[in-house]
Amino acid sequence: MKVLAPLLVVLALSVQRSCSAGDDLIYGYECQQSRCVKVELDAQNFQKAISLPVCRLFCGDGVPGTIWPRPSGLVNFDNYMLTVDPDNIQFILPTLSKQAHLWAASKERFMQMLYAGVPNKNILKKGGRPLIVTVELQSTLDDVVPKLTLDTDESYTLQISSSNNSAATATITASNYFGARHGLETLSQVLIYDDIRRELQILARADIDDRPAFKWRGLLLDTSRNFFSVKSIKRTLDAMAVVKLNTFHWHITDSHSFPLEVKSQPELYKLGAYSPRKVYSHEDIADIVEYGRVRGIRVMPEFDAPAHVGEGWQHKDMIACFNAQPWKNYCVEPPCGQFDPTVEDLYPILEDIYREMFELFDPDVFHMGGDEVSVDCWNSSKRIQDWMLQKGWGLKESDFIRLWGHFQTEALNRVDTVAHSQQPSITLWTSRLTDVPYIDDYLDKERYNIQIWTTGGDSKIKDILKRGYRIIISNYDALYFDCGGPGWVQGGNNWCSPYIGWQKVYDNDLDNIAGDYKSQVLGAEAAIWSEQIDEHTLDSRFWPRASALAERLWSNPKQSWRSAEARMLYHRQRLSELDIGAESMQPEWCLQNENQCPIDAYDRKF
Structure with a gap:
């Protein structure tokens, strides 16, 4: 992972929001010695300020600090964020008919969790990149309602990527519904609300390989x-x-x-x-x-x-x-x-x-x-x-x-x-x-x-x-x-x-x-x-x-x-x-x- 200092510049995204002494008292954060330090914002430092969720994502020991539980496998990610258009999040989900109700419910829950940290949808900044969430199952031969057992493989991989000004993509790969569901859970934890810029942001690139230690x-x-x-x-x-x-x-x-x-x-x-x-x-x-x-x-x-x-x-x-x-x-x-x-x-x-x-x-x-x-x-x-x-x-x-x-x-x-x-x-x-x-x-x-x-x-x-x-x-x-x-x-x-x-x-x-x-x-x-x-x-x-x-x-x-x-x-x-x-x-x-x-x-x- 790169050092965090460039992050403060990279995150100076085009901010379509005025900030003056007459606005609310606003704080931001800086990463100092692997610790998020609270700083008061002013006209000079506003452009390079980061919010607490963003700071928690990057400022630590090489694992995104907003993810709980900590991933067990390989984690690799870049230290900058992309703005996501909240009105343009698309899902490409498995088309197994007997699982359709599960995927529909998981999608609905994902969107509810996405907005849980947003205090008021009316202040949420519009625009940004589309986000395409794709779930790929390694086996789609059995179109059955899945049952969790002691032999179920709950592992998953999550890959987030983007190029130039194209859509951000998040691809979750798993053996079955349960592993894929865990991947969606992790994705929701690296898709955060930035309360300084009042927008949804996601890691620009990440590779996470994850599985549970205990059944x-x-x-x-x-x-x-x-x-x-x-x-x-x-x-x-x-x-x-x-x-x-x-x-x-x-x-x-x-x-x-x-x-x-x-x-x-x-x-x-x-x-x-x-x-x-x-x-x-x-x-x-x-x-x-x-x-x-x-x-x-x-x-x-x-x-x-x-x-x-x-x-x-x-x-x-x-x-x-x-x-x-x-x-x-x-x-x-x-x-x-x-x-x-x-x-x-x-x-x-x-x-x-x-x-x-x-x-x-x-x-x-x-x-x-x-x-x-x-x-x-x-x-x-x-x-x-x-x-x-x-x-x-x-x-x-x-x-x-x-x-x-x-x-x-x-x-x-x-x-x-x-x-x-x-x-x-x-x-x-x-x-x-x-x-x-x-x-x-x-x-x-x-x-x-x-x-x-x-x-x-x-x-x-x-x-x-x-x-x-x-x-x-x-x-x-x-x-x-x-x-x-x-x-x-x-x-x-x-x-x-x-x-x-x-x-x-x-x-x-x-x-x-x-x-x-x-x-x-x-x-x-x-x-x-x-x-x-x-x-x-x-x-x-x-x-x-x-x-x-x-x-x-x-x-x-x-x-x-x-x-x-x-x-x-x-x-x-x-x-x-x-x-x-x-x-x-x-x-x-x-x-x-x-x-x-x-x-x-x-x-x-x-």
């Missing part, structure tokens, strides 16, 4: 403890798409409520939802799944069992210790409830639930939950005790783990029945069932992925990896975003306090956690368990911390959070422009005065 890049949302509207879920998917996260893990039900419409078992949601208005209908779910597809996101359902069940099941006589008191003797939070695996009528009902979930979500990976099973809950049931003793079992912990293994085998059979020949990959949470020696007895490594929710340094992670299981990392000491609130079942703060800052999320290195077993790490998820969060606080809990996770999972940076801070501040502002209620990180002064706010520990003076 699984997710967020988990629990919609049982508190209900979240379809609108708020879609807003989360919008933000996920911006940072190329690809998995929305939907923890739909729990012991607190059952908001999922199951038409074959209507009593579950009619009795289990908080109200008739707080139910996800089949139409709602289909809408969310397709909304995610457009944005490159799989919507993966979780049906947590055998624990974490209660409301909705009261009349079915197949739940142990439902709402038992004192609750702390039977579960980790009220209301308690676990399936009774000895009830044969339970499994046809599970099959009904699984069938409808598979019809709605068509998942390539299905989450069966499996955490926080209480032996004391099961041991409080005489029916369960009698069944186990009749089998010739005892009533020790290992016997109850055997009962758990029995449930998991029967439940998996029902999953395979409704999935027909697909045999989807199954994910379970870490638990006593995933401990040695039980994991060897009950869980086939060819079928099960294990989602880690213990600390990142837990020795049990290596026990799981040594046995050949693939894992998804959600270590609570870095990726539980509900941590840091007040206690709600006890005094003080909640169980996983303190609050986790974006810096710790960014530096949560999955390679360090996995050690010699890096190849078995599918990726990671950040989780929001919603006991103390609802849709009114959802955005600020996820964002911008989930963006820190997104860069960790996309480019797996070797640098620490300090090298990303200036870009993160800019990115957070962009999320706000896109109507995502991202939490403020610093005063806006810090955004405009790069690297003047953070202080290293060794620089502190008291």
Whole structure:
């Protein structure tokens, strides 16, 4: 990349706007020692001034600073911009008929994002070069609605070029829709609004080769403890798409409520939802799944069992210790409830639930939950005790783990029945069932992925990896975003306090956690368990911390959070422009005065 000094001259484009002392107070930026420095504009320096987005593009470490997450591959670009005519942006998109609705939706979203940073379209300067955006798929043989799987190639290349006074061209090449969609996302981040000249500008030339470091890049949302509207879920998917996260893990039900419409078992949601208005209908779910597809996101359902069940099941006589008191003797939070695996009528009902979930979500990976099973809950049931003793079992912990293994085998059979020949990959949470020696007895490594929710340094992670299981990392000491609130079942703060800052999320290195077993790490998820969060606080809990996770999972940076801070501040502002209620990180002064706010520990003076 060339030095930036010539940029100040090259960017002195023909400015059709007056600037005098009577106008608004206007600031521009200069790149000094790889840092954007704010300067007051006057008649002498106006012509060579650059805006903050342009400065962030060029002033850094060789990667356009407006792109989040940072590209993982080769990046090469020239340090000057071209003015784009906002009324002359053309798209040449694949003509696959079954994908037409996806490309149309992506085009519409691209244009919405383009204008998100423009405060008033009426002040936007007209004229400039046409922009031609071309998407080329390497294979167009299969005209099908694309499905994101663990084998999907999400890579893309983006080439921006121009010559003389001709149109600017942006060509995105990818294997499939999902990679191409990521390319459009990156393109939108190098097409910026210059608030000095009040025009749209794009990099004059760029070559970007990009692909994700990890296959699984997710967020988990629990919609049982508190209900979240379809609108708020879609807003989360919008933000996920911006940072190329690809998995929305939907923890739909729990012991607190059952908001999922199951038409074959209507009593579950009619009795289990908080109200008739707080139910996800089949139409709602289909809408969310397709909304995610457009944005490159799989919507993966979780049906947590055998624990974490209660409301909705009261009349079915197949739940142990439902709402038992004192609750702390039977579960980790009220209301308690676990399936009774000895009830044969339970499994046809599970099959009904699984069938409808598979019809709605068509998942390539299905989450069966499996955490926080209480032996004391099961041991409080005489029916369960009698069944186990009749089998010739005892009533020790290992016997109850055997009962758990029995449930998991029967439940998996029902999953395979409704999935027909697909045999989807199954994910379970870490638990006593995933401990040695039980994991060897009950869980086939060819079928099960294990989602880690213990600390990142837990020795049990290596026990799981040594046995050949693939894992998804959600270590609570870095990726539980509900941590840091007040206690709600006890005094003080909640169980996983303190609050986790974006810096710790960014530096949560999955390679360090996995050690010699890096190849078995599918990726990671950040989780929001919603006991103390609802849709009114959802955005600020996820964002911008989930963006820190997104860069960790996309480019797996070797640098620490300090090298990303200036870009993160800019990115957070962009999320706000896109109507995502991202939490403020610093005063806006810090955004405009790069690297003047953070202080290293060794620089502190008291």
